[in-house]
Amino acid sequence: MDRIIDRIPEADFGLIDEIAKGNEKANVLFAAVDYGIFELLTQPKTADQVSEEIKTDSRLTEKFLNALVALNFIHKIENQYSNTKLAETFLVRKSPFYQGTLFEMKRRGLTDWQRISDALKNGGIKTGTENKSIIDRTFIVGHAEMAITGVMQRAVDVISALPEFKRAKKLLDLGGGHGLYSIALHQLKPDLEVVLFDLPHVTEIAKEYLEQYGMSNKIKIIAGDFTEDDIGNGYDIVFASDVTISGILKKVYDALNENGVLIYRRWTINDDRTSPLTSVLFDFMLAMMRSEHRVYTLGEYIHLLEDTGFSITRILDISSPQDPTKIIVAKKSKK
Incomplete structure (x- = not known):
């Protein structure tokens, strides 16, 4: 009979364990934000001091703070707790890079992710938002917070170096949202x-x-629905970021001056639709929500643009693990 001690799995369980703990880690972080822990720990405090200020059980508060130490959000030195640079940068409300609304937006989506089994059986889920826009204040401010983590800065740095940008006189930020771009x-x-x-x-x-x-x-600022309303004309550049414009490419083309360019910043997915992970999960979520939209491959974007009359002049990869973005520069060609 085989000894159980000799039965060693050939695969490493680490990845599965890490994924399974994801919900635990997220909820510890969300609770810390809710209680204002990172505001309190801009100066060192003991667990008892924190417990007294937020009116919580002292024993559990110490263990809670220890969990935040293990997650690298705070330090513990001689029984005093204080923020790490990561927390000071992104988790303190007075920081220009604060991400609190983004966390609220992420937490709002957790309920939907917990309904995957129902979605698979029924071809999607009902979210309760079918008759109203999900593009509310939390959505816009959350995306603004995400943008300033480096996402927007990387894109703007690349765009500003383009010769088309340097000679441009008029630019349309289509679906410009928060306006940071x-x-x-x-x-x-x-x-x-x-x-x-x-x-x-x-x-x-x-x-x-x-x-x-x-x-x-x-x-x-022009307020309207770009799928239905006039977007103006005489633009040297139409810039679009994180918006679906596949259905209005002819309108965008006509709005550009001769030799004008569309600069399109968008997540892409690989040809077999299995990576990068961020794009795959987003594509799956769109399908669960019964959305008419999906994540396109780079080839699909190129095909749509060229069919409209654009010629592709540049494809710029500014991806990070959290932001699998490409910038497509498409020129209005003479017909």
């Missing part, structure tokens, strides 16, 4: 006329960011 591009080229187009309730949020950065009188 419009702000950054105008700051780099103050003589550039920038127009931000998005839904009326979204542009109200964008106005707050424009005011925050002193851009209220420098960037023009």
Whole structure:
């Protein structure tokens, strides 16, 4: 009879264990944000001091703080706890890089992920938001917070180096959302006329960011639905980020000046639709939500653009593990 001690698995269980612990880690982080732990620990405090301030059980509070240490969000030195640089940068409300609303947006989606079994049986799930837009304040501010983690900076750095950008006089930020791309591009080229187009309730949020950065009188806002309304014309550049424009490419083409360019920043998925992981999970979520949208391959984007009359001049890969993004630069060709 085989000895159980001799039966060693040929595969490493580590990845499965790490994935299974993901929910535990996320909930520890969410609770810390809810209790304002990272605001408290901008200065060192003991577990008893933290417990007294947030009115929680002292024994559990110490173990909770130890879990945050293990997750590398806080330090523990001589029984005093304080933030790591990671927490100070992204988890303290006064930080310009605070991600609290993004966490709220992520947490909102956890319920849907827990319904995968039902979705597989029924071809999708009912979210309760079928008759209203998910593009609400939490969605817009959460995406703004994600943008400033480096996502927006990488894209703008690449775009600003393009010769088409350097000679452009008028740019449309189509589906510009929070407006941070419009702000950054105008700051780099103050003589550039920038127009931000998005839904009326979204542009109200964008106005707050424009005011925050002193851009209220420098960037023009047009409120509307780009699938139905006129988006204007005479643009040297149409910039679109994280929006689906496959159904209005002809409208975008016509809005550009001769030799104008579409600069399209978008997640892509590989040809067999199995990587990168972020894109695959997002594509799966869209399908679960019974969305008409999906994540496209780079080849599919190129095909759509060329069929509309664009010629592809550049494909720029600015991907990170969390942000599998490519920037496609497509020129309006003479017909």
